[in-house]
Amino acid sequence: MKIVVNLDVVLAQKKMKLKELSEEIGISMTNLSLLKTGKARGIRFSTLMLICKALDCQPGDLLAFEA
Amino acid sequence: MKKNRIIQLSIWITKSVIAIVALVSLLTVIFVIHWHMDAAFYKNLYLVNGFQAGLNSFNLRFSGNELTNIRLSELGSATIVWIFIRNAVILAFVLVILNMIIAVLKSISNLETFYDQNIRNFRKIANIGFVLTLIAFFNFGTVDGVTSWNFTIPFQPLLFSSSFLVLAEVFKEGKRLAEDSKSIV
Numbered sequence: 001m002k003i004v005v006n007l008d009v010v011l012a013q014k015k016m017k018l019k020e021l022s023e024e025i026g027i028s029m030t031n032l033s034l035l036k037t038g039k040a041r042g043i044r045f046s047t048l049m050l051i052c053k054a055l056d057c058q059p060g061d062l063l064a065f066e067a
Numbered sequence: 068m069k070k071n072r073i074i075q076l077s078i079w080i081t082k083s084v085i086a087i088v089a090l091v092s093l094l095t096v097i098f099v100i101h102w103h104m105d106a107a108f109y110k111n112l113y114l115v116n117g118f119q120a121g122l123n124s125f126n127l128r129f130s131g132n133e134l135t136n137i138r139l140s141e142l143g144s145a146t147i148v149w150i151f152i153r154n155a156v157i158l159a160f161v162l163v164i165l166n167m168i169i170a171v172l173k174s175i176s177n178l179e180t181f182y183d184q185n186i187r188n189f190r191k192i193a194n195i196g197f198v199l200t201l202i203a204f205f206n207f208g209t210v211d212g213v214t215s216w217n218f219t220i221p222f223q224p225l226l227f228s229s230s231f232l233v234l235a236e237v238f239k240e241g242k243r244l245a246e247d248s249k250s251i252v
Contacts, residue, residue, distance in 0.1 A: 031252045042251040 004064045005043075007036045007051070014055050025050040074176045078169055085165045092158045099151045102139065109139035118150075118208030120219035122157060122199060137210055146208045157202060160195050167192050181242035189235035196228030 011018060018036065022029045027047060034040040048059055055062075102109060113136035142150075167188045174185050203221035207214055 027252065034250060035252045040250055040252045041247055044251060047252050 002038075002066050004066045005035050005038060005040070006062055006064060007032070010055050010057050010061055014057075016055065021051070021054055024054045071176060074172055078172045078176070081165055081169050081172065085162060085169075088158055088161055088165065092155065092162075095151060095154055095158070099147060102147055103144065106140045106142075112139045113137060114139060114142070114208075118146075118206045118215055118217055120204060120206040120217040121221055122203045122224060137208075141210055143209055146210070149208070153202065153206065157199065160199055164192050164195055181238055181245045183242070186235050186238045186242065189231050189238060193228045193231040193235065196224050196231060199224040200228065 011021065018032055019029060022032050025047075027050065031040070035043065048062070051057075051062065052059060115136050139147075171185050171188050174180070174182060179185075200221050203219070203224055205216065205218050207216045209215075
């Protein structure tokens, strides 16, 4: 059971690269990579909000529950 | 980045204590060598309350109660050497502890607070404290062919060690929380 972050999927849909997202929302590539690869232990609401705003998506598009 | 004044002051104080301990160590060496050359020089110096156990067992005074205090000039060579070795070991351990404390303080000053090395240093300090506890547990000395043994429960080094063990665990928990916090994006 885990929460899966589909950042790479949403980035592909929006045709945006990780570096561009990093520059737009001001979060380092390192931290976004942690998120993308599922190594982050959590995500702040503020970060989620910035990502959703930049990618014009919903939190549910980014996060999924895997049983 | 602005340096933490309290940490800097603590480093300065610890370095000052190291200097004092080093000076005391040097004076102890000089005393032992000089005692062997001229023991009578110390006829007016008394070892207060005999051969006490504990860490602070080398109390000297220039006048004393002959019933409880011992003239240094009356001590045998073996006893002087034992006093020297015992105190030298204690002072050496104290110097090691103080140097480790400075290493930890410098690490904290560089914002490397919850690092493995600091946790290891605290555990080493605690272990040294337990060794000091064993040393402080007993003492003995011989005057006029009579050997007296003294034992005590050394609460000070025991509490000191326990405190540093707790500090090690606190820093270990702090490290875990810091790592958790770092991996929260």
